[in-house]
Amino acid sequence: MNQWKNFSKGFFxxxxxxxxxxxxxxTLGVTTSAFNGLGMGLATTFVLVMSNLVVSIIKSQIxxxxxxxxxxxxxxxxxxxxxxxxxxxxxxxxEQLGLFIPLIVVNCLVLGRSEAFASKNNVGxxxxxGLGMGLxxxxxxxxxxxxxxxxxxxxxFGFKFIEGDGMLVFVLAPGAFIxxxxxxxxxxxxxxxxx
Amino acid sequence: MAKKxxxxxxxxxxxxMVTLVASAALGYIYELTKGPIAASKxxxxxxxxxxxxxxxxxxxxxxxxxxxxxxxxxxxxxAKQNGELVGTAVSTFTNKGFxxxxxxxxxxxxxxTIHNISVLEHKETPGLGDKMQKNKSEWSVQFxxxxxxxxxxxxxxxxxxxxxxxxxxxxxxxxxxxxERAYNAYMEGGKK
Numbered sequence: 001m002n003q004w005k006n007f008s009k010g011f012f013x014x015x016x017x018x019x020x021x022x023x024x025x026x027t028l029g030v031t032t033s034a035f036n037g038l039g040m041g042l043a044t045t046f047v048l049v050m051s052n053l054v055v056s057i058i059k060s061q062i063x064x065x066x067x068x069x070x071x072x073x074x075x076x077x078x079x080x081x082x083x084x085x086x087x088x089x090x091x092x093x094x095e096q097l098g099l100f101i102p103l104i105v106v107n108c109l110v111l112g113r114s115e116a117f118a119s120k121n122n123v124g125x126x127x128x129x130g131l132g133m134g135l136x137x138x139x140x141x142x143x144x145x146x147x148x149x150x151x152x153x154x155x156x157f158g159f160k161f162i163e164g165d166g167m168l169v170f171v172l173a174p175g176a177f178i179x180x181x182x183x184x185x186x187x188x189x190x191x192x193x194x195x
Numbered sequence: 196m197a198k199k200x201x202x203x204x205x206x207x208x209x210x211x212m213v214t215l216v217a218s219a220a221l222g223y224i225y226e227l228t229k230g231p232i233a234a235s236k237x238x239x240x241x242x243x244x245x246x247x248x249x250x251x252x253x254x255x256x257x258x259x260x261x262x263x264x265x266x267x268x269x270x271x272x273x274a275k276q277n278g279e280l281v282g283t284a285v286s287t288f289t290n291k292g293f294x295x296x297x298x299x300x301x302x303x304x305x306x307x308t309i310h311n312i313s314v315l316e317h318k319e320t321p322g323l324g325d326k327m328q329k330n331k332s333e334w335s336v337q338f339x340x341x342x343x344x345x346x347x348x349x350x351x352x353x354x355x356x357x358x359x360x361x362x363x364x365x366x367x368x369x370x371x372x373x374x375e376r377a378y379n380a381y382m383e384g385g386k387k
Binding site for chain 1: 239
């Protein structure tokens with residue numbers, strides 16, 4: 001498979017959120033604003049790339065029966081690193097994302113890529129796959145966060161363009177489902193045309 | 196390289212190595228970030244204290260003391276100017292919020308008058324209950340300069356003197372509850 005395909009599949013064809021429906025818990029939980037979505041997406045990208053990298057390096061050294069526990073330990077370590085570093089240097093973002101950072105550990109997307117891709121491919125492909133999937137995830141979260149922020153708070157990346165509040169339902173949980181539903185319709189439409 | 200067999204000894208060694216490396220890496224990162232994390236927490240606390248009490252020149256974080264109330268603890272931060280007490284910031288809580296408990300910081304002058312209040316953390320509804328935050332609405336300003344001795348800390352619906360946030364009576368009640376808890380503790384020996 002050529003590397004460009006490897007990289008770009010994460011954005012449209014196999015977008016983790018809109019097409020594969022992986023990692024929906026943080027998707028719905030943190031996307032109250034575009035900035036939160038982007039922060040969460042980039043944190044996940046880092047974990048995804050690093051765990052893909054490590055898993056693909058040591059894949060031959062891991063006996064099949066204990067591969068899942070090994071992957072989980074590797075992923076959990078990187079998540080904890082992200083959590084500590086974010087807490088130390090980006091305290092305001094950490095406050096917003098809070099609980100959802102440790103939850104990256106159980107994000108099916110990360111384990112799914114380790115298991116389905118990194119453990120079967122070489123290091124280069126694994127990094128590119130992690131990067132593509134991670135950025136696709138970040139893109140989806142930023143778009144969803146942006147839509148919810150525009151409709152719900154009347155601002156984008158924190159810049160307000162209307163007075164007062166927007167349609168508050170979009171900041172609350174039901175708005176996440178509504179916005180996600182419409183975005184999935186849109187992406188499906190695009191994918192149908194290109195397919 | 197051939198895949199390792201899933202023998203007992205192989206599995207044992209692999210998991211041992213993986214966890215060993217992981218814990219070593221985490222220990223290192225933890226040591227590295229310990230300082231900055233403590234510093235940013237302290238800065239946040241100092242900021243909250245600064246907002247709710249008059250100007251001071253001591254370090255309230257270092258002179259703080261605690262008091263157990265209602266199954267939890269309140270923390271007191273005395274603010275002093277030239278060695279004289281100018282106010283006390285009290286970190287207080289309520290369990291009656293619309294979405295569970297929340298924490299606020301109330302600043303009292305030495306005679307018990309409320310100087311200012313800031314919200315530390317909460318999970319109240321965006322657009323409704325979160326109007327108690329200073330950056331969302333002016334609601335909590337009504338407490339400033341009031342002494343709870345002659346200012347009933349209850350919403351007007353319950354016969355008190357506090358105007359509730361529109362459509363967020365529960366949040367307003369919880370807010371009053373937290374302020375009252377801080378005031379009672381402060382008057383009952385929280386003042387030093």
